[in-house]
Amino acid sequence: xxxxxxxxxxxxxxxxLLFQDFEDGVVLFDALVGSTHLLDASAAETLAIIGEAxxxxxxxxxxxxxERLELSADALPLATVEALLQRFEAMxxxxxxxx
Amino acid sequence: MNxxxxxxxxxxxxxxxxxxxxxxxxxxxxxxxxxxxNGVLAYLASRAEMRGVVGDLPPFxxxxxASARLSAARIGQLALWELDRVGRVLRPAGVTVVALxxxxxxxxxxxxxxxxxxxxxxxxxxxxxxxxxxxxxxxAGWSFANADSYDEQYYRRWSHELPPLQxxxxxxxxxxxxxxxxxxxxxxxxxxxxxxxAEAAGKEGVCLLxxxxxxxxxxxxxxxxxxxxxxxxxxxxxxxxxxxxANRDAFWERLMDRARxxxxxxxxxxxxxxxxxxxxxxxxxEVLEATSSFGPPPRVAAWMRKTLATVLAPVDxxxxxxxxxxxxxxxxxxxxxxxMPAHALIPHLARKALRRTTAPAP
Amino acid sequence: MTTGDLPAAAFASRMAADGVTLRIPxxxxxxxxxxxxxxxxxxxxxxxxxxxADADFADVDIRILRERGLRRWDSKQAHFIVDGTTPxxxxxxxxxxxxxxxxxxxxxxxxxxxxxLLHAAAVERDGKALLLPAYPGGGKSTLAASLASRDWRLLxxxxxxxxxxxxxxxxxxRPPAIKNAAIDVLRAFAPEISFGPVIPNTRKxxxxxxxxxxxxxxxGDAGATVGMIAFPEFQAGATIAVARIGEADAFMRLAVxxxxxxxxxxxxxxxxxxxxxxxxxxxxxxxxxxxxxxALESLARTAVTA
Numbered sequence: 212x213x214x215x216x217x218x219x220x221x222x223x224x225x226x227x228l229l230f231q232d233f234e235d236g237v238v239l240f241d242a243l244v245g246s247t248h249l250l251d252a253s254a255a256e257t258l259a260i261i262g263e264a265x266x267x268x269x270x271x272x273x274x275x276x277x278e279r280l281e282l283s284a285d286a287l288p289l290a291t292v293e294a295l296l297q298r299f300e301a302m303x304x305x306x307x308x309x310x
Numbered sequence: 311m312n313x314x315x316x317x318x319x320x321x322x323x324x325x326x327x328x329x330x331x332x333x334x335x336x337x338x339x340x341x342x343x344x345x346x347x348n349g350v351l352a353y354l355a356s357r358a359e360m361r362g363v364v365g366d367l368p369p370f371x372x373x374x375x376a377s378a379r380l381s382a383a384r385i386g387q388l389a390l391w392e393l394d395r396v397g398r399v400l401r402p403a404g405v406t407v408v409a410l411x412x413x414x415x416x417x418x419x420x421x422x423x424x425x426x427x428x429x430x431x432x433x434x435x436x437x438x439x440x441x442x443x444x445x446x447x448x449x450a451g452w453s454f455a456n457a458d459s460y461d462e463q464y465y466r467r468w469s470h471e472l473p474p475l476q477x478x479x480x481x482x483x484x485x486x487x488x489x490x491x492x493x494x495x496x497x498x499x500x501x502x503x504x505x506x507x508a509e510a511a512g513k514e515g516v517c518l519l520x521x522x523x524x525x526x527x528x529x530x531x532x533x534x535x536x537x538x539x540x541x542x543x544x545x546x547x548x549x550x551x552x553x554x555x556a557n558r559d560a561f562w563e564r565l566m567d568r569a570r571x572x573x574x575x576x577x578x579x580x581x582x583x584x585x586x587x588x589x590x591x592x593x594x595x596e597v598l599e600a601t602s603s604f605g606p607p608p609r610v611a612a613w614m615r616k617t618l619a620t621v622l623a624p625v626d627x628x629x630x631x632x633x634x635x636x637x638x639x640x641x642x643x644x645x646x647x648x649x650m651p652a653h654a655l656i657p658h659l660a661r662k663a664l665r666r667t668t669a670p671a672p
Numbered sequence: 673m674t675t676g677d678l679p680a681a682a683f684a685s686r687m688a689a690d691g692v693t694l695r696i697p698x699x700x701x702x703x704x705x706x707x708x709x710x711x712x713x714x715x716x717x718x719x720x721x722x723x724x725a726d727a728d729f730a731d732v733d734i735r736i737l738r739e740r741g742l743r744r745w746d747s748k749q750a751h752f753i754v755d756g757t758t759p760x761x762x763x764x765x766x767x768x769x770x771x772x773x774x775x776x777x778x779x780x781x782x783x784x785x786x787x788x789l790l791h792a793a794a795v796e797r798d799g800k801a802l803l804l805p806a807y808p809g810g811g812k813s814t815l816a817a818s819l820a821s822r823d824w825r826l827l828x829x830x831x832x833x834x835x836x837x838x839x840x841x842x843x844x845x846r847p848p849a850i851k852n853a854a855i856d857v858l859r860a861f862a863p864e865i866s867f868g869p870v871i872p873n874t875r876k877x878x879x880x881x882x883x884x885x886x887x888x889x890x891x892g893d894a895g896a897t898v899g900m901i902a903f904p905e906f907q908a909g910a911t912i913a914v915a916r917i918g919e920a921d922a923f924m925r926l927a928v929x930x931x932x933x934x935x936x937x938x939x940x941x942x943x944x945x946x947x948x949x950x951x952x953x954x955x956x957x958x959x960x961x962x963x964x965x966x967a968l969e970s971l972a973r974t975a976v977t978a
Contacts, residue, residue, distance in 0.1 A: 229938060231945045235918025240941040245387045245934060247941065249924050303394060335728035343733065346755045370729060377785035384935045627756025630735065 316344035327361035352382035386424035529581035575604035684711035702730035794827035800899030805929035811906030821862035839898035910959035922953035
């Protein structure tokens with residue numbers, strides 16, 4: 212498994228994510244750390260995708276995201292999604308699926 | 311306002327929370343105030359929960375207990391988060407930590423762990439890794455709180471830890487230790503021995519002191535750390551540790567052997583007697599017997615035992631200002647004796663006393 | 673019996689002896705002090721509050737005592753004592769009243785985690801509460817005081833006490849601390865307002881406490897339901913500007929303007945969501961109290977018809 216170059220993602224162990232959808236954004240509460248975050252649609256949808264299917268890598272997540280949000284890859288490049296995943300990992304919302 | 315002996319009510323309530331049902335409003339107010347004063351209100355709440363009596367209590371009591379429980383639980387959450395952030399930085403630097411005290415109790419899942427007020431988390435690293443740890447943490451954003459250069463010198467030379475580190479915007483400070491006793495004190499438990507017996511904590515790069523070392527560390531901390539305001543809360547910590555481990559096979563023998571091995575017989579001697587005298591922890595009689603040789607000469611032992619029982623008991627918020635200043639001062643001096651050789655102690659105390667009267671109010 | 677029913681001298685003696693217990697909905701507060709000036713000031717600004725006789729239980733017990741002992745030359749200082757501790761440094765006895773008020777706020781904010789406490793002023797009319805969350809120094813006390821001098825009931829100038837997921841707001845009405853230039857502004861706006869003493873040189877400048885109008889205290893413990901949320905931003909000389917904001921925006925602002933959102937965790941998350949869904953949320957930038965009042969009246973009319 213090509214672990215380093217394309218890690219598979221999961222919601223972090225012990226994490227519990229609560230969402231509230233509003234017209235102007237999604238508010239997320241992460242029960243593990245006790246933090247509240249304001250997310251845009253693509254960030255919220257990314258977490259929803261990871262929550263639904265463990266073990267997807269950035270590319271697969273990107274694909275599903277484009278589908279669900281009806282966007283082209285120009286509008287939402289893979290690099291943006293990769294950066295988002297790194298940020299989520301730093302916030303302990305998601306983690307790399309161990310082999 | 312005379313409401314009987316609040317510390318006694320507190321100890322009775324901790325020992326058997328069913329007694330809370332009998333309290334009238336006056337007694338409740340005294341109890342809540344005493345519990346707050348000693349930092350154990352959330353702990354009292356958890357005792358009431360475990361005994362199943364919360365539903366029988368008056369609303370004002372339920373609310374006070376529940377509020378304290380929530381505040382403390384939040385601190386526990388922040389402590390684990392702080393440790394998570396520390397691990398993120400020290401793991402790539404190849405520095406393993408031993409989690410100590412409050413954050414260790416949380417990792418162990420001790421029932422009282424999330425009832426503790428904390429202002430910082432404590433970790434231990436190997437002495438030779440201390441510079442790397444300090445560098446990695448400061449690069450990642452932690453900084454030393456505004457200590458003047460004397461404090462920093464004091465910390466680095468006499469203490470067993472770096473000056474407290476603070477990550478901006480976060481509540482809890484970080485204390486990085488390299489041993490559990492000040493290097494200059496007469497107690498010199500070998501950190502290598504503690505590392506050798508350290509246990510996994512379920513988190514990469516983090517371990518825990520073995521049960522015996524956890525108890526001994528708590529005992530050392532209780533008696534030889536110079537903070538006097540949280541004595542009773544630390545007695546509770548010791549009580550909970552001992553209670554958690556007492557049923558393990560041969561725990562008491564291992565504890566006594568380990569105390570001998572690390573040269574920590576005296577703190578263990580005081581800890582066990584303190585537990586028995588203050589909250590009647592069920593320490594087996596044969597263990598008390600076997601540790602009587604760990605104590606000081608009989609004349610000192612009698613005086614110390616009496617003094618400690620007074621000092622370790624919950625502080626009564628009444629009257630204000632509180633008495634016992636003299637006894638506390640004596641113990642303060644003694645604890646400092648253990649931190650520094652005499653020739654360094656006197657000038658240091660003199661300088662601290664001077665600072666207290668001339669420093670601007672924070 | 674209210675504070676004012678007791679002669680000032682008797683009030684002061686009680687306060688110096690076993691203390692005086694006041695009902696400040698939703699809590700009971702016992703105060704003891706040997707600072708006679710403070711007792712007389714409290715007798716003034718808490719005139720219409722109910723005294724609790726033979727109180728067995730006080731939610732908060734505060735003592736304000738002169739410094740004693742060896743440092744007699746320092747006895748112009750006093751201590752704030754709660755649960756046998758002094759959480760603040762000693763202070764000049766002239767600052768006893770503002771210190772009591774700040775200290776009581778501090779204690780309240782720590783002990784009341786059965787409610788979501790927002791850093792907000794709150795006023796009520798016709799059973800509906802208007803919440804005004806703002807940063808310290810943002811003018812909410814002055815705005816709340818001015819509203820209370822009109823036909824709004826003052827719920828609080830400092831804490832919006834949200835009791836449940838249905839948006840019930842409880843009062844915690846205490847004499848608003850009006851600062852510096854705002855004192856004269858408020859006097860001009862509502863000349864009938866009674867103030868406590870004007871106290872200079874506090875850490876927040878010059879302070880005067882407005883006596884809470886009797887009308888605001890008549891409903892006692894009764895709460896209200898959230899009907900409006902407006903985030904006030906005072907800017908001297910600014911023209912009035914009212915803007916509706918999105919629910920997510922309002923949510924994050926509420927989380928920031930709270931004392932114990934973090935402590936309440938998931939419960940606060942749900943309560944805040946319910947609040948922003950219950951009514952439109954606005955930002956209100958103003959430089960003049962009359963403008964602010966007019967804007968709020970307009971919002972209130974829209975809220976009624978919505």
